[in-house]
Amino acid sequence: MKDDKHVKRYEDLRSARFFAADDFRSFGHRSRAMQMGLSHEDWDGKPIIGIINTWSEAQPCHMHFKDRVEWVKRGILQAGGMPMELPVHSHSEQFLKPTSMLYRNMGAMEVEETLRAHPVDGAVLMGGCDKSTPALVMGALSWGFPFIYLPAGPMLRGNYAGKILGSGTDAFKYWDEKRAGTITDEEWKGIEGGIARSDGHCMTMGTASTMTAIAEGFGLCLPGASSIPANDVNHKRMSAACGRRAVEMVWEDLTPDKIVTKTAAENATTVAMATGCSTNAVIHLIAMARRAGIDWTLADFDRLSREVPVLANVRPSGKEYLMEDFFYAGGLCALMKELGDKLDLTAMTVTGQPMAVSLEGAENYNPDVIRPLSNPVYKEGSLALLKGNLAPDGAVIKPAACDPRFHKHSGPAIVADSYPELKKIIDDPDYPMTPDHVLILRNAGPQGGPGMPEWGMIPMPKALLKDGHRDMVRLSDARMSGTSFGACILHTAPEAYIGGPLALVQNGDIIELDVPNRTLHVKISDEEMAERKAAWTPPEPRYERGYGWMFTQHIEQADKGCDFDFLKTEFGKPVDEPVI
Ligand code: FES
């Protein structure tokens, strides 16, 4: 049943060109659809909705998608559409080596081309584990037809021996304790079995929860969708609602350019800051915005970081709670309501209504979990963007997650050129160092890693752990897990592998960090820096063929979102619709 918002007729749809024409090709499409048991009643006059499913047996965070996709299909059928499930790369954070980030752009390309090549008019994107959200959204934005994002939902709280466990955060914490000898092997095994005990993505405010909140902040999810735990039955109802809504979006021609605007990028970044977001948010949000033709930069993050306080009292930036608590407290809609006029609620969303309508009825049921502006967890945003002679194109730190005494710090460098070299340093209980030293890992950036692995939360060295120290300044061109914590400076750009200043630091150089003034320096003269640069030789290329070769030829630096240079919106002319 069409309503007055419908602007598309069936004949206008992409899928009608595949199925409705009286020609030889359409005969092929119809006869092969019939081979699958479908009949004319399945497609005549109906939009086809592609369901981009990232289920795989190597993706624990999306295990429930095998079932959940049936609920999406139910919704599509209810609304008079035809579902077409299209599996794509699953971006498992745990199982992909050397790092899932190496494959984010490959996933984005796969999503874009899968949607473009198939007879679909709109899409439901099913994702949640860290890189899957940006990969799906980047690809679908470049495709440009109506889509809705269905977040996987967080796991329930972890539990072992009566203790609540948070993804990542507690693994790192107890690993340090195990290395310090304060917990037993049996306890460690118990934690292994209890920390991930349900479907869903990590349930701290790590990269996954941050990225799904950002998708909702962009207006790409149904209201509140990103906060629903994967195993809460509301998630099934939300999945069906995504299916229904995707059909309507096609009739309404609600394309992503009407949603992902500069205002939406401002809102999404504001939401990210208020969640106490993962540092990875910076790279992915920039990449997503750039796919929509929005020039979003580190300066935008720094500006909003100074204006927006952290309101979500969820680990690791918050003290106690996890995503399950956040959901019971009212979820992301309650947090957005608390943000008041820091959000522009005129922004359009996938509902076809402005954000203001999404927040009607939102309520904060627990102001300790979702803090009001008057009582934030942290009065400034969760990220600080640093610049200086060590990071001319920027670096990132999460002041909310590190010991405040390191916010202004100066200390001598200990440099590791690779992860094996670093391991030797951190595993040596007698390595000569003090908590004032700055531990550096380089050649771990977009090209150096390759793929910018999450090595940036360098484990605390045994030499300091044994004396009870649990934090020190650590510096790299890598990323770190969104569930990490500590005084870790990340994303240093340009990276060492391509000759950025980080490549030129020597043991004993004094590193100066000043978070309040947003600076990061190495205390050497410009002349000395120039001399060292002249003596620097680039490393041998790591790949001579394949995806790795393409990756290193075309990957951009962290401050540009690590997209491929040839996938940017301003690259070349728009892609033609396929000839059918
Ligand atoms: Fe998938 Fe953390 S491992 S979200």
Ligand code: MG
């Ligand atoms: Mg992660």
